[in-house]
Amino acid sequence: MMLSASSAPVTRSSLEEMLESLRQRDEALERAKDLPPALPARPTSRARLPSARLSLPTDFKVGANGRLEGKVESILESKVESVVLGSKLLVSVDDIRVEEPKRKELECRIGSFGSRKMRKVMDSTDSNPYVQEMNQQCRGSPIGSMPTINEVEWEDSIGYFIRKKLSVWCQLSNGMWASGKIQSTSGDETYVALANGNVVNVPPGQLLPANPEILDGVDDLMQLSYLNDPSVLHNLKYRFTEDMIYSKAGPVLIAVNPFKDVPLYGNNAMDAYRQKDMDWPHVYALANTAYEQMMRDGKNQSLIISGESGAGKTETAKYAMKYLAALGGGGGGMEVEMLQTNCLLEAFGNAKTLRNKNSSRFGKLIEIHFTSLGKISGAKIQTFFCEQSRVVQVGDGERSYHVFYQLCSGAPSLLKEKLNLKAATEYKYLNQSECFEIDGVDDALKFQKLQEAFDLLRICKEDQAQVFQILAAILWLGNIKFQTIDNENHVEVLADEALANASKLMKCTAQGLMVALSTHKIRAGSDNISKIKTLQQAIDARDALAKFMYGNLFDWLMEQINKLLDGNQNTWGSINILDIYGFESFKKNSFEQFCINYANERLQQHFNRHLLKLEQEEYEEDGIDWTKVDFEDNQECLDLFEKKPLGLLSLLDEESNFPNATDLTLVNKLNKHLNINPFFKGQRGRAFGVRHYAGEVVYDTNGFLEKNRDPLHSDFIQLLSSSNCKLLQSFASQKPDQTLRSLKSSLSQPGSFL
Ligand SMILES: Nc1ncnc2c1ncn2[C@@H]1O[C@H](COP(=O)(O)OP(=O)(O)OP(=O)(O)O)[C@@H](O)[C@H]1O
Structure with a gap:
């Protein structure tokens, strides 16, 4: 957050630069053509044939039952960058098992049919290489006689589907889509027989063409003949029930959060993608393409991951990082340090929310730098506004940042004594939501891991001690109380244990902290007049100080990480991963x-x-x-x-x-x-x-x-400048730029973003 109402100088990030170059390219194209870009229909040439199917990994077998809510996330990968979009999908999981015949069937189905567009330009199966190839591939297929392309009639209008009594999607009165077959029509009435045996009367406006069953489970949505919402969702669900959480939509990768372990990761899978034994849609495949294109064309690449909260963005980003670390490892161990940063980032930047027990409350851009030999030479992490309000205000069922709970439950007794630390339940900033624990998470153990990560990232013990002191000071600040001294609601600070501990940990005087919290100076001509705060002003000021300290601590940590990951200057190319809030x-x-x-x-x-x-x-x-x-x-x-x-x-x-x-x-x-x-x-x-x-x-x-x-009043800046804690002193002397405001201004600067 910024200190004053004036705009902070905004340093242009590499993200902004990257996006600006794209924007310029887009604009140049726009000028040249001055035409709106068009969505392509299905391809008509062999040049777009899906690549040959390869076998599934040997360890690919899963079984599960139940109904769950999954999230869809998509990633676009392109020569210069990638984009991810997100949406939510209700899927029900029945029997999930990939068996050999089924697999073959799927392999045959994939890419077997083109589009309505294709039919219009092709008269004969014989002259069509697409169909020839598919017929060859499917000969001997367990699904038996598949229709050839000229056996299937394709038509755009729903009228045709109604006339021919074909399969359709119909939107029911509750808004859900159900598949069925046209049974009969009478005037404007259309009767559809649903799969469950019911017959419903649906207005033609609520009908959409369904794809032939043969296309169920294609791994690229672009292979569907009809790209309407229910068809897309049906295909994703179909794949999801087979534990194929990744699908493609042209150059976009879609991931549906499985909310369980799926055997799609690990060294075997990495090797398979690396050696091109596998080409099923996967985040590894995407990362591999980015790496290869960087090495081949010498162009920097980016993966932009996006999706709603809980969609799986951070997990996806971590899988991409791990894959790239495996590809570019062995160049001096930088990849190990790079991966360790996740532990620190999650402790200080993640929290339990109602939607996600490990929700990232900041956006991040990770640049991974490579040498000309493809080895990792360094990395840089940029963060975009950390949600500081969470430090002082937590909603029901949610928690503040993990690190507070880890410190309270995991700090060794000596450290606890030094920080006058109590249980998390004793701190107002933590106990307002009455949510202290996360199922399956051991905060004390996490604290040990955090300390290990600090050591591995070479944050010295003295700095670690200051970090813990500031965290404890924030907790004690939240416990400071005010009492009103007149009927205009003016206040003074209660001189209790909270004030004593907060000032001690902030290494400033109790009197100084009291004055800064309860009064503010106003300029009157050439004089400064001290005014006593009202209760609300004092509470707001106390919370602003806590947020300021936490926000700066987070930025300082990023600085330390980046110093360490800076590596040598031997960077030849980079792959950027953007994990941004949806x-x-x-x-x-x-x-x-x-x-x-x-x-x-x-x-x-x-x-x-x-x-x-x-x-x-x-x-x-x-x-x-x-x-x-x-x-x-x-x-x-x-x-x-x-x-x-x-x-x-x-x-x-x-x-x-x-x-x-x-x-x-x-x-x-x-x-x-x-x-x-x-x-x-x-x-x-x-x-x-x-x-x-x-x-x-x-x-x-x-x-x-x-x-x-x-705003952060100058009184607080003075207070922090007078502190004997070097870190707090340094916070007072610089303005943070990872703020909402800087995000806002950087986005709105002409040409600075996109
Ligand atoms: N590929 C996956 N395999 C198994 N579980 C996953 C996978 N992706 C996500 N999950 C589960 O979903 C949870 C939420 O994922 P994640 O934290 O990545 O979501 P997010 O989109 O980054 O959310 P937010 O925007 O709130 O940070 C994870 O903690 C994990 O339990």
Whole structure:
């Protein structure tokens, strides 16, 4: 968080630079063609044939029952970068087992059919290499006689499906999709026989073509003839039930979170992908392609991982890192240190939320550097705003950052004594949610691992001691109480154990801390006048100090890690992995969601423009005929955020500069200037809505101005400067740049992102 209302100088990250170069490329293309990019239809040439199927890993067999909620995550890999999108999927898992005949059947099915487009340009099976090859592949297949391409009639319109009584998807009154067969029609009525035997009357507008069964389980969604929502979800579910959690959608990799161990990882699988014995969709395959392209073309690569909270982004990023560490290992042991950073990052940056017991509360970009021989020469980790509000406020059923609980339960008695440490239940910042433990997680053991990681990352004992002191100081700060001294709610600090311990651990005087917490100085002409705070002001100030200390501690740790991983300057190329928070929409959405969703809106635009253009280029290169389909551009929504002077960000900044402005005056201003914008939706009270690409989100402006200004009074800066703790002193002398505000300003700088 920033210290003052003025903009911090924003250093351009490599992510920004990378995305800017993409943007420039996109713009150049746009200028040249001035045409909207088109979604390609299914390919018509052999050039797009799926590669030959290879066998599954020998250890591939799983069995499970039950019903669970899975998450879908997708990764786009391209020459220069990759994108991941996410969505949620309800899947029910019945019998999951991959048997030999089934496997063969799947192998034959994959790639066996092209598209309706294909049918239009092909008259004879004999002259079609695609079909010839598939027929050859499927000869002797256990599924028996598969229809050939000219036995299957393809047609776009649902009318045709109704006439021919084909299989369809129908949307039921509860919104769910069910598959069935057209049974009969009468006037506008269409009767569909569902798989469960029921017959339902569905209006034609709620029917969509279903793919032939033969396409069930294709590993690339682009091989489906009909790419509608239920068909895509059905295919993902079909694969998921076989424990094939990865699928492709052209150059995008989709991962469905299995929420259990699946035998898809480990050294055998790594070797198989490395030696090209396997080409089933997998994050290893994606990482392998990135590595090979970097080595072959000398171009830096990026994997952009995205998905909603709990989708499996961080796990996916870790698998990609592990694979790359295995490929580029042996260059001096840097890969071991790189992997160890995860332990530290998770302790300080992850927390239990209602959706994920190990949720990353920050975004990160990991750059892995390689020598010209393909060995890892170093790495760099950039983090994007750590959710500091969690340090002082935790929702029901959630926890603060793991490290606090690890320290409280795992610190050896000598350290506990030194820090006057009590159990987690004794600290207000931790006990407000009454959630202290996570099933299956041993915090004390994690503390030992944390200490080992500190040692391995060569953070000296003296620095480690300061880190633990600051953590304990934050906990004690939260226990500081105030008592009112007049009927205007003015306060003084209660001189109790909490004040004594906090000041001792912060290495400043108790008196100094008391004064900084209960008073603030105002400039009146050339004089400074000291004013006593009200209860709310004092609580806000105490919490701001705790957040500031934690935010700076997190940034300092990143600095130490980066110093260590810097390695030598012998970097030839790099692979970047972006693990960024996904689109968020809760019951109550605040400034944090506003920034996160804005970042995702930006990523979505990049995805739309870059991916579709890239595919189009590839089709052009292959000489493939395709049908142009307009895609939904989210530029207008981005304009709502970015337009100057009347966009959401400009108006927010303008209002933040008025000392008497309130969240209500902010929302009035937004309503006044943006009400006619179709992407803005005025709401009652202090809320406003935005029509994002992923849906409408209503934001509560409560706290918007305060968070956007993010002030830390000069009294605290003085207090920290006077501290005998070197780390705290250093925090006072620098402004953090990993803040919401810096994220916001870096995204909104012209050309700085995408
Ligand atoms: N490939 C996988 N295999 C097995 N379990 C997985 C896999 N991916 C994710 N999970 C499970 O799902 C949980 C959540 O995954 P993860 O923390 O990666 O989600 P995320 O998308 O990064 O969430 P957040 O945005 O909240 O940080 C993991 O703790 C793990 O239990």
